[in-house]
Amino acid sequence: MPIVSIIGPKGGIGKTTISLNTAAALTQSLKTSASDRRVCLIDLDLRLPTISSLLDSHPNKTFYDLFETLANRTYQVDFLRTIYHISTWFKGYLEGSVPARDEKLVRCLAWYKNLNADLFRFADFRFGDQVHELFLHRGKIHSPEDLKILVPVLDALDLRKFKEELKSREDNAWPVAEEFIKYIEEYGFSILGGEIPILGKKNHRKRINEPEFLLLFLEVLNGVFRKFDYVILDTPAGGVNHLSSLMNCIDHVLFVFDLSNNIAVNGSVDAIHSFIDYYEDLYDDFVSGKLTGLDKAYVNRLVAEKGERAVRESLENKKFSLVFNRCQEEREITGGLNQLREYLDTLDKLEKYKDRIHIAGLVPHHKVINIANNRGALFYNKDGSLTERMDQVAANIVDNNARCPSLAAGNRAVLDYLRKQGWMGFAKKLHRVASSLT
Ligand SMILES: Nc1ncnc2c1ncn2[C@@H]1O[C@H](COP(=O)(O)OP(=O)(O)OP(=O)(O)O)[C@@H](O)[C@H]1O
Numbered sequence: 541m542p543i544v545s546i547i548g549p550k551g552g553i554g555k556t557t558i559s560l561n562t563a564a565a566l567t568q569s570l571k572t573s574a575s576d577r578r579v580c581l582i583d584l585d586l587r588l589p590t591i592s593s594l595l596d597s598h599p600n601k602t603f604y605d606l607f608e609t610l611a612n613r614t615y616q617v618d619f620l621r622t623i624y625h626i627s628t629w630f631k632g633y634l635e636g637s638v639p640a641r642d643e644k645l646v647r648c649l650a651w652y653k654n655l656n657a658d659l660f661r662f663a664d665f666r667f668g669d670q671v672h673e674l675f676l677h678r679g680k681i682h683s684p685e686d687l688k689i690l691v692p693v694l695d696a697l698d699l700r701k702f703k704e705e706l707k708s709r710e711d712n713a714w715p716v717a718e719e720f721i722k723y724i725e726e727y728g729f730s731i732l733g734g735e736i737p738i739l740g741k742k743n744h745r746k747r748i749n750e751p752e753f754l755l756l757f758l759e760v761l762n763g764v765f766r767k768f769d770y771v772i773l774d775t776p777a778g779g780v781n782h783l784s785s786l787m788n789c790i791d792h793v794l795f796v797f798d799l800s801n802n803i804a805v806n807g808s809v810d811a812i813h814s815f816i817d818y819y820e821d822l823y824d825d826f827v828s829g830k831l832t833g834l835d836k837a838y839v840n841r842l843v844a845e846k847g848e849r850a851v852r853e854s855l856e857n858k859k860f861s862l863v864f865n866r867c868q869e870e871r872e873i874t875g876g877l878n879q880l881r882e883y884l885d886t887l888d889k890l891e892k893y894k895d896r897i898h899i900a901g902l903v904p905h906h907k908v909i910n911i912a913n914n915r916g917a918l919f920y921n922k923d924g925s926l927t928e929r930m931d932q933v934a935a936n937i938v939d940n941n942a943r944c945p946s947l948a949a950g951n952r953a954v955l956d957y958l959r960k961q962g963w964m965g966f967a968k969k970l971h972r973v974a975s976s977l978t
Pocket residue numbers: 548550551552553554555556557558585775776777865866867903904905906907909910911912917
């Protein structure tokens with residue numbers, strides 16, 4: 541399940557356009573297999589999801605529902621965990637094994653007094669009545685001595701069974717990935733993501749800063765990754781800061797290099813350098829065991845699943861490629877390449893990356909591509925020359941950049957390659973010639 545992430549420096553440079561059409565081209569290139577659910581396009585733009593409306597295909601459940609489900613789950617499970625903790629210390633005190641001044645007991649008392657039980661669904665829980673009763677006495681309890689009032693309630697609470705219940709909730713309250721994945725018959729690939737901007741909701745904006753919550757979200761995504769042969773991630777402008785840990789498991793990073801004008805070229809060059817910086821830091825921290833927060837938690841999960849070596853190798857072997865977008869003249873390509881090489885050279889990065897960064901394709905500036913009326917967004921199989929351009933990009937994803945030139949190649953080699961429109965376009969033409977002869 542190679543995971544391809546389409547990234548770029550800023551808004552409106554064609555990330556979504558290229559994501560959609562790469563998904564379509566990859567689907568086409570994998571058509572020989574019996575399975576038709578091989579490619580999934582994931583809209584990671586949590587603030588302004590666009591893919592479902594561009595394709596006019598609306599998943600039954602979106603990331604908005606997923607966030608609600610996960611928030612609910614974390615809330616309910618967190619709440620139960622806290623109650624378990626509180627009850628254990630209260631019981632300990634009442635049975636005489638915990639002194640009144642015990643620091644943890646004092647903390648539990650404070651939690652008990654301040655816990656917000658409004659969102660907890662007592663009725664859904666086996667010990668809901670007892671927990672509810674526990675809260676009814678809150679007003680009467682001010683110090684450990686007052687806890688005596690709780691003896692009958694706590695006696696009725698079997699903490700061993702409570703723990704079992706908590707454990708089964710932790711294990712089972714998991715969203716079913718299939719409910720969120722939408723297979724689009726017409727295009728032959730699946731989509732996952734939003735319709736509603738989930739970051740519009742305050743609770744969700746807060747959640748996005750909670751590593752524990754994001755980890756759950758990443759786990760759901762990982763479950764989805766495993767179901768597909770290829771996963772394409774469409775990212776928002778500015779990248780996916782809150783989900784940067786995802787970079788650990790991405791196999792192929794595809795930069796959209798915007799050739800519209802000088803500013804766009806500067807931005808693209810700088811974005812590639814920033815990404816390299818980010819990638820190197822992540823790798824160094826991983827190797828030296830210095831990852832923190834979500835990065836650390838996520839990598840630990842990956843290591844538990846695949847082993848340390850596999851995770852390190854996947855980081856080391858990450859593939860990088862460029863797709864030029866909005867190209868009008870060939871000299872823009874050579875100009876962009878020269879500028880990128882010079883910039884990397886100034887930063888002493890050229891030697892290290894010139895063989896690693898590949899040129900995977902190009903999309904011309906084209907009037908057919910028009911997201912304004914939605915219809916042009918997915919141009920694959922609608923416009924012949926653009927389709928071949930995308931076949932070239934897909935072919936490079938499939939063969940891991942084995943045939944496309946890298947930055948180390950001269951500009952001539954790159955132009956020759958891009959003119960060929962890739963071996964798939966070439967093979968198709970041959971096929972057409974062959975069929976016209978028979
Ligand atoms: N090669 C191209 N030729 C003509 N128009 C293009 C081309 N590539 C993209 N566009 C147009 O540019 C606009 C922005 O494209 P797109 O939405 O794919 O960018 P994006 O990088 O995903 O933006 P955002 O960061 O907001 O998600 C759209 O209207 C799209 O149709």
